[in-house]
Amino acid sequence: MTIDKDTVEKVAHLARLELSETEKENMIEDMSKILDFMAKLNELDTTGVEPLVYMTDGANVLREDVVKQQITHEEALKNAPKHDEDYFLVAKVIEK
Known part of the structure; x- marks a missing residue:
């Protein structure tokens, strides 16, 4: 399959890329090489080959999740800059 300048410009537009003329020419070469390689892979007989899901x-x-140190509710609140008797107080970040 051949890649032309229009195809590169369309792909660049979809990817929101601005390419110079030199970069477009380089992209034509690179994309053509990729498609040629994919065409070569399509020539292989893969009947009986299981799809690869994981590399290994x-x-x-x-490891087992083991509690090593516990602090009480009161100790946690004691270190908070702002709190009431039960909860941490933080700045409101979501408007209604």
């Missing part, structure tokens, strides 16, 4: 078979190793 490894699974996440998670």
Whole structure:
């Protein structure tokens, strides 16, 4: 597939990019190389090949969630710059 200047300008517009004439010429080359490579990949026989979801078979190793230090409700409020008897007081950021 060939890429022309109009295609590059359309893609640049959709991506909200401003390209100089030199950059457009470079993009024509680069996009053509990408599409040529994809066409070459489409020539491969992939029957019987399972889709690749993850790069490795490894699974996440998670540690047990263990509480190491606890503070009381009163201790937490004591360190807050503004609070009432139960809650932290913060500036209003959402208007109705």
